[in-house]
Amino acid sequence: MRNAAGHQIDKSVAGWFLTLRWGTVLCQISLFAAVRLLFAMAVPRLVFGLIAFEVASNLVFAWLIRKRKRLPGPLFTGVMFLDVALLTALLALTGGAMNPFTFLYLVHIVVGAILLPMGMAWGLVGFSAACYGVFFLPSTKLSGLGGAQPLCHSVALSPELNLHLQGMWLAFAITAFFVVFFVTRIQQALVVHRDMRAQLREEQLKNERLASLAALSAGAAHEFATPLATIAVAAGELYREMSQGSHEVWLDDLRLIRSQVTRCRDILYQMAADAGEPLGEGLITLRLADLLHEVKSSLGDQRREHVLLDCPTPEVPLTVPKRSVQRVLRGLVSNALHASDANASVTLRAAVDDDAVRFEVSDRGRGMDSETVQKAREPFFTTKPAGHGLGLGLYLAATLAERLGGGLEIDSTLSVGTTVRFWICRVVREEKDNDTEEEGSHEAE
Numbered sequence: 159m160r161n162a163a164g165h166q167i168d169k170s171v172a173g174w175f176l177t178l179r180w181g182t183v184l185c186q187i188s189l190f191a192a193v194r195l196l197f198a199m200a201v202p203r204l205v206f207g208l209i210a211f212e213v214a215s216n217l218v219f220a221w222l223i224r225k226r227k228r229l230p231g232p233l234f235t236g237v238m239f240l241d242v243a244l245l246t247a248l249l250a251l252t253g254g255a256m257n258p259f260t261f262l263y264l265v266h267i268v269v270g271a272i273l274l275p276m277g278m279a280w281g282l283v284g285f286s287a288a289c290y291g292v293f294f295l296p297s298t299k300l301s302g303l304g305g306a307q308p309l310c311h312s313v314a315l316s317p318e319l320n321l322h323l324q325g326m327w328l329a330f331a332i333t334a335f336f337v338v339f340f341v342t343r344i345q346q347a348l349v350v351h352r353d354m355r356a357q358l359r360e361e362q363l364k365n366e367r368l369a370s371l372a373a374l375s376a377g378a379a380h381e382f383a384t385p386l387a388t389i390a391v392a393a394g395e396l397y398r399e400m401s402q403g404s405h406e407v408w409l410d411d412l413r414l415i416r417s418q419v420t421r422c423r424d425i426l427y428q429m430a431a432d433a434g435e436p437l438g439e440g441l442i443t444l445r446l447a448d449l450l451h452e453v454k455s456s457l458g459d460q461r462r463e464h465v466l467l468d469c470p471t472p473e474v475p476l477t478v479p480k481r482s483v484q485r486v487l488r489g490l491v492s493n494a495l496h497a498s499d500a501n502a503s504v505t506l507r508a509a510v511d512d513d514a515v516r517f518e519v520s521d522r523g524r525g526m527d528s529e530t531v532q533k534a535r536e537p538f539f540t541t542k543p544a545g546h547g548l549g550l551g552l553y554l555a556a557t558l559a560e561r562l563g564g565g566l567e568i569d570s571t572l573s574v575g576t577t578v579r580f581w582i583c584r585v586v587r588e589e590k591d592n593d594t595e596e597e598g599s600h601e602a603e
Contacts, residue, residue: 166228171273175234176219178269179241183212186248202251208244215240235278238270239285246289254293255323260330263290267334271341279342283334290327364537382422390419442480446508446515447472449480453487453506461495468507476515477585478562486558489551490519490578496542497523497576514564514581522575531568555580 167175186209190201219237222229245266249257263286270282397412450467457465487506494504498521507518526534526541533539535556540549556566564582 166231167234167273169223169227169229172219172223172229172234175237175269175273176216176223179212179216179219182241183209183216186212205248205251208247208251212244231275231278235274238266238274238278238282242266242282242286242289246292250293255290255327260290260326263330264333264337267337268341271338272345276342279338283331283338286334287327287331290330294324294327386419386422390416393419440479441477443475443477444480445472446474446476446510449476449478449484449487450506450508453484453491456484456488457491457495461492464495464498464501464503465491466503466505468505471508471510474510474515474584478582482558483562483582486551486555486580487517487519490517490555490580493551494519494521494523494576494578497521497525499523510584513584515584516579516581518577518579520575520577525572525574525576526568526570527572531570534568535566552578558582 190205190209193199194201215237222233242263245262249260267283267286271279274282393412393415397409397416400408400412447469450469450472454462454465454467491504491506498504502522505518505520507520509516509518530541535552536549537553538549539553542549552566552568559566559580559582562582564580566581567579568576569579570576
């Protein structure tokens with residue numbers, strides 16, 4: 159109901175509040191008619207003037223609701239304070255603190271606690287308590303239902319009854335405090351819960367889309383793997399037989415077939431990896447410099463020229479899933495090149511400490527604002543034009559980093575550039591499934 163940003167009230171909520179105000183007017187008219195007809199008590203003319211003012215304000219309020227989709231917060235807050243003032247005037251004209259309908263202040267307090275920001279809700283509590291306290295001011299008289307009614311009841315009433323009325327005032331103030339305190343806390347908890355549910359729902363939808371894409375890619379890879387393997391075997395056998403004779407022309411064609419089969423396998427692996435379902439891959443020990451050079455060489459010839467390598471410790475050995483790490487680094491470098499000018503350079507740095515190897519991809523491109531940086535790691539979020547990416551690169555990079563005991567950070571400034579830090583454990587250990595199976599077999603023996 160409540161919009162904290164700019165404090166605006168939805169049209170539906172304003173319509174509900176207008177209905178409540180019309181109901182209040184009808185109840186007041188019915189009550190005063192009953193007092194006049196059943197008890198033959200005179201009703202001050204000023205009461206009818208106040209009711210007429212309420213009707214006029216409702217008409218204006220209804221016109222504003224029809225004209226606008228959302229009402230500004232200050233206007234709505236002013237209406238709430240106006241209603242408290244009108245209630246005070248009606249009570250003052252009809253008995254003051256002796257009027258049994260003083261509890262209606264709490265209705266305004268509850269509505270204000272639900273619809274108004276916290277500061278305004280507390281302000282409404284203070285204003286209502288002050289209006290209630292006006293009934294105990296000395297030397298003020300207003301005409302009531304039965305003639306002259308003193309606004310200060312300590313003059314006309316017994317000390318015991320006057321103390322009781324003042325106690326009711328204090329009880330109202332305490333009750334209003336607790337009502338606003340707990341209602342605002344409940345409102346905040348509901349907002350947090352609603353936002354959390356919306357976030358979880360969004361994450362669920364993204365995961366479902368990612369799972370569907372993963373199933374599609376993995377299924378395609380599985381279906382293509384068998385015929386490609388058959389083609390590779392047949393080409394290999396044919397190549398071995400024809401290599402014994404003089405069939406250079408045919409041998410060139412066979413080499414081309416085998417190279418294209420290998421390329422198709424790499425593409426299928428890339429499809430599965432991009433969908434978040436990389437095919438089974440073992441760990442490989444290699445030098446840090448070799449990994450960086452392979453990442454650079456996997457880029458196109460024109461793009462490769464703009465990539466600068468910075469590796470102070472090139473001979474350090476790593477034990478990692480080579481293809482997955484290479485794919486992530488290639489994707490980070492490609493993103494940096496895409497965000498940079500045609501002739502701008504991108505730097506790929508690598509540093510090693512005792513437990514981790516840290517990669518850093520820096521560019522001097524367009525950069526990103528803080529909101530884009532926060533969303534950059536979400537799946538299917540991309541700033542590239544349609545058809546130039548799925549928006550999974552950073553998401554899968556962060557997923558791989560967490561799986562390998564590392565992480566991913568993004569530092570970016572608009573018109574300055576972006577730096578992506580990707581780090582993993584220096585030695586990635588295999589899953590302990592084999593160890594667990596061996597322990598189970600020893601226990602069985």
